Amino acid sequence: MTRYKRQDPEITRRKFINVAMGTTAAVGGVSLLSTLGAANPVFRLTANKMPPQAGDILVHAQESKEGQPIRIADLGPQLVRAWPQGKDENGDPVIRKGDPNNILALYRFPKGQLVAPTNLDATIDGETVAYSDICTHAGCSVGDSDINAGEMKCPCHSGQYDPKRGCIVIGGPPPRPLAQLPIKLEGDNLVVTGFFLTYPYPYTNENEWESIKKEVEAQRT
Numbered sequence: 001m002t003r004y005k006r007q008d009p010e011i012t013r014r015k016f017i018n019v020a021m022g023t024t025a026a027v028g029g030v031s032l033l034s035t036l037g038a039a040n041p042v043f044r045l046t047a048n049k050m051p052p053q054a055g056d057i058l059v060h061a062q063e064s065k066e067g068q069p070i071r072i073a074d075l076g077p078q079l080v081r082a083w084p085q086g087k088d089e090n091g092d093p094v095i096r097k098g099d100p101n102n103i104l105a106l107y108r109f110p111k112g113q114l115v116a117p118t119n120l121d122a123t124i125d126g127e128t129v130a131y132s133d134i135c136t137h138a139g140c141s142v143g144d145s146d147i148n149a150g151e152m153k154c155p156c157h158s159g160q161y162d163p164k165r166g167c168i169v170i171g172g173p174p175p176r177p178l179a180q181l182p183i184k185l186e187g188d189n190l191v192v193t194g195f196f197l198t199y200p201y202p203y204t205n206e207n208e209w210e211s212i213k214k215e216v217e218a219q220r221t
């Protein structure tokens with residue numbers, strides 16, 4: 001299993017800001033919100049680092065299949081990792097793995113097993129669901145639980161999530177659920193219909209997340 005281990009959250013957060021700014025210069029304690037606000041429009045998020053967004057298709061993240069579009073038949077009650085794939089400024093396909101926090105966790109459960117607080121309108125047929133795969137505690141990649149089938153466990157500090165119930169926290173230190181990504185089926189492709197429904201890691205509050213969404217929207221138009 002590929003593991004996408006994250007670093008200390010504050011280090012990762014600063015690194016993310018640097019990457020988002022396209023510079024390696026230190027930005028110290030400057031907040032993401034003010035940094036990006038002040039930077040606009042000189043600095044732009046590049047397409048490979050933008051968060052998943054409407055129109056992206058989901059492709060395999062596992063090394064042996066990386067980049068292949070995910071099909072419904074590929075999915076089941078065990079975690080499948082995915083990247084969002086969008087388009088760059090020239091309209092060419094780009095996998096958004098320039099930001100490792102864009103890694104996604106996909107599941108497909110038998111009808112009736114996905115329940116609230118999962119947003120069922122944002123799933124495919126109430127069976128297939130997508131979440132951020134990055135732990136909200138300190139940013140490690142979350143995997144399937146090796147003890148309880150159908151649950152997720154973070155390898156770093158044993159945070160546990162329930163992917164059938166909106167990825168709520170059911171154990172350990174994570175402060176909030178994994179963010180759900182709205183998806184639909186279009187032809188054979190799994191297609192993203194909007195931004196994460198709640199703020200994903202590494203964001204620390206809704207305001208930061210709203211700011212990034214606005215930045216992305218501005219660059220899309």
Ligand code: FES
Nearest residue numbers: 135138154157159
């Ligand atoms: S990073 Fe600490 S529980 Fe996941």
